[in-house]
Amino acid sequence: MADEFDVVIIGAGPAGENVADRAVRGGLTAAIVEANLAGGECSYWACIPSKALLRPIDLMGEVGRMPGLTLGPVDVDAVLARRDEAVSHFDDGGQVGWIKSVPAEFVRGRGRLDGPKRVLVTAPDGSTRLLTARHAVVLATGSHAVVPPIPGLAEAAPWTSHEVTAAKSVPRRLVVLGGGVVACEMAQAMHGLGAEETTVLVRGGLLGKMEPFAGEFVAESFAEAGIVVRTGVQATKVERPQPGGPVTVHLSEGPPIEADELLVATGRRPASDDLGLEAFGLTGGRPVEVDDSMRATAITDGWLYAVGDVNGRNLLTHMGKYQARVCGDVIAARVKGERDDLPSMRDVAGAHGAPQVIFTDPQVCAVGLTEAEARARGFDVRVVEYDLGRVTGAYLLGDGYRGRAKAVVDERRRVLLGVTFTGPGVAELLHAATIAVTGEVTLDRLWHAVPSFPTVSEIWLRLLEAYGL
Ligand SMILES: Cc1cc2nc3c(=O)[nH]c(=O)nc-3n(C[C@H](O)[C@H](O)[C@H](O)COP(=O)(O)OP(=O)(O)OC[C@H]3O[C@@H](n4cnc5c(N)ncnc54)[C@H](O)[C@@H]3O)c2cc1C
Numbered sequence: 001m002a003d004e005f006d007v008v009i010i011g012a013g014p015a016g017e018n019v020a021d022r023a024v025r026g027g028l029t030a031a032i033v034e035a036n037l038a039g040g041e042c043s044y045w046a047c048i049p050s051k052a053l054l055r056p057i058d059l060m061g062e063v064g065r066m067p068g069l070t071l072g073p074v075d076v077d078a079v080l081a082r083r084d085e086a087v088s089h090f091d092d093g094g095q096v097g098w099i100k101s102v103p104a105e106f107v108r109g110r111g112r113l114d115g116p117k118r119v120l121v122t123a124p125d126g127s128t129r130l131l132t133a134r135h136a137v138v139l140a141t142g143s144h145a146v147v148p149p150i151p152g153l154a155e156a157a158p159w160t161s162h163e164v165t166a167a168k169s170v171p172r173r174l175v176v177l178g179g180g181v182v183a184c185e186m187a188q189a190m191h192g193l194g195a196e197e198t199t200v201l202v203r204g205g206l207l208g209k210m211e212p213f214a215g216e217f218v219a220e221s222f223a224e225a226g227i228v229v230r231t232g233v234q235a236t237k238v239e240r241p242q243p244g245g246p247v248t249v250h251l252s253e254g255p256p257i258e259a260d261e262l263l264v265a266t267g268r269r270p271a272s273d274d275l276g277l278e279a280f281g282l283t284g285g286r287p288v289e290v291d292d293s294m295r296a297t298a299i300t301d302g303w304l305y306a307v308g309d310v311n312g313r314n315l316l317t318h319m320g321k322y323q324a325r326v327c328g329d330v331i332a333a334r335v336k337g338e339r340d341d342l343p344s345m346r347d348v349a350g351a352h353g354a355p356q357v358i359f360t361d362p363q364v365c366a367v368g369l370t371e372a373e374a375r376a377r378g379f380d381v382r383v384v385e386y387d388l389g390r391v392t393g394a395y396l397l398g399d400g401y402r403g404r405a406k407a408v409v410d411e412r413r414r415v416l417l418g419v420t421f422t423g424p425g426v427a428e429l430l431h432a433a434t435i436a437v438t439g440e441v442t443l444d445r446l447w448h449a450v451p452s453f454p455t456v457s458e459i460w461l462r463l464l465e466a467y468g469l
């Protein structure tokens with residue numbers, strides 16, 4: 001078996017898989033090393049199972065808003081079974097088959113740098129294999145959930161995104177630590193699937209990285225569903241005397257909370273701690289800084305690249321895959337001595353502000369800059385907002401539809417810097433916003449993109465009217 005390839009990729013998540021695909025399309029040979037399951041976090045413990053758990057909650061909301069429809073009891077086992085199907089029952093045969101069809105060499109084991117362009121792979125049985133890259137090594141190792149150093153927390157063996165997305169049953173009482181995306185999505189999923197007491201502990205507000213109204217809409221929906229959100233509190237100590245038994249969370253103020261399970265959703269750190277990076281002047285556990293072609297800036301002769309969560313740019317599957325397309329194409333061009341600076345060969349989208357959908361009810365989605373970010377960057381900002389419930393297409397979706405849209409405009413160029421929507425079903429509005437923001441379409445041109453009646457997309461017309469067109 002040849003152990004020399006043009007490109008060796010460590011990590012077969014969505015980012016790593018796409019590097020292999022693009023590099024091979026570019027005429028190179030590639031090997032991809034995976035310590036766990038091909039497909040990565042996204043396929044088994046993140047995007048796919050979380051959205052499988054949230055879809056019924058979405059539908060429950062829809063049914064609840066439509067007079068004449070009655071919601072029957074939820075068959076939780078059926079929902080969990082469909083989630084299990086969605087994660088292929090943790091069998092990566094399909095993904096490995098796809099990698100082989102690229103064709104790329106799939107190597108099961110943990111990869112570690114063993115010198116420039118050398119990756120030592122330790123297989124599950126302890127045997128080792130040295131892979132040599134003729135041209136490039138790409139790190140695509142993703143990220144890990146952070147468990148903050150709160151006394152007793154690690155010892156209490158809390159759930160992280162891994163356990164909650166793979167849950168075999170729904171805890172009756174759940175405490176969620178954190179108020180970001182994982183916390184909001186999973187609190188809602190567990191509560192909607194039967195948790196009776198769900199408490200979210202947040203230091204600031206919910207979804208603090210988004211426009212403030214997004215978190216407020218989600219908080220309102222949580223309150224109506226009976227999810228308790230405690231803001232401005234910190235967990236100070238955690239106790240779980242019996243493994244798997246009740247857990248007690250002590251707080252910076254107020255009485256402690258007892259629950260059957262504790263979910264820690266306090267962010268992620270790059271999976272760069274055991275890759276041998278120190279030998280090359282990089283710090284393990286930190287994001288691997290890259291330029292816009294995904295090449296690690298710290299490596300002088302340019303053989304190391306990093307894509308996806310591990311480079312810390314945008315912790316989103318679609319952004320990791322986008323970076324991977326850039327990376328695979330750039331490496332192929334550089335190997336062949338071709339132009340490596342074509343417009344498609346740089347990360348341009350990241351600088352505009354990545355699109356993201358949060359699959360709560362109401363959904364939250366955004367692209368580009370928030371108002372605060374735009375002002376901080378010194379743009380000449382004007383903001384327009386509109387109540388989505390006043391759009392005919394939204395009214396027709398159900399009674400009591402609530403939502404909001406906000407556009408952040410660069411007054412100097414009359415282009416959109418950012419757009420945020422919140423409301424049921426707004427996810428599908430986002431790509432139009434992404435095109436407008438990334439394409440820097442002027443408002444005067446957008447005016448001629450006529451939204452169909454009666455769709456929720458008429459929000460675009462209302463925003464432009466609110467702007468004064
Ligand atoms: C609960 C949750 C829900 C999410 N939902 C969404 C969503 O809806 N939409 C979205 O866009 N993003 C979502 N994300 C984020 C998304 O999961 C990540 O951005 C994405 O998985 C990153 O892809 P990646 O390829 O960089 O890394 P990963 O998917 O983490 O894959 C990295 C792979 O590398 C392997 N690996 C690591 N170290 C080594 C090593 N030394 N040797 C060999 N293999 C190694 C790992 O085993 C893993 O398979 C979610 C995240 C979480 C936690």
Ligand SMILES: NC(=O)c1ccc[n+]([C@@H]2O[C@H](COP(=O)([O-])OP(=O)(O)OC[C@H]3O[C@@H](n4cnc5c(N)ncnc54)[C@H](O)[C@@H]3O)[C@@H](O)[C@H]2O)c1
Binds near residue numbers: 178202207266
């Ligand atoms: N639908 C999606 O696109 C989706 C879904 C899930 C996750 N993700 C991605 O995964 C990444 C990780 O998500 P996440 O929710 O874990 O991180 P996050 O950064 O979105 O949120 C972390 C939250 O934890 C809080 N926090 C941090 N340290 C804390 C501490 N010591 N005590 C209490 N609270 C603390 C923060 O204030 C914040 O509210 C995100 O970057 C996100 O983009 C995306």
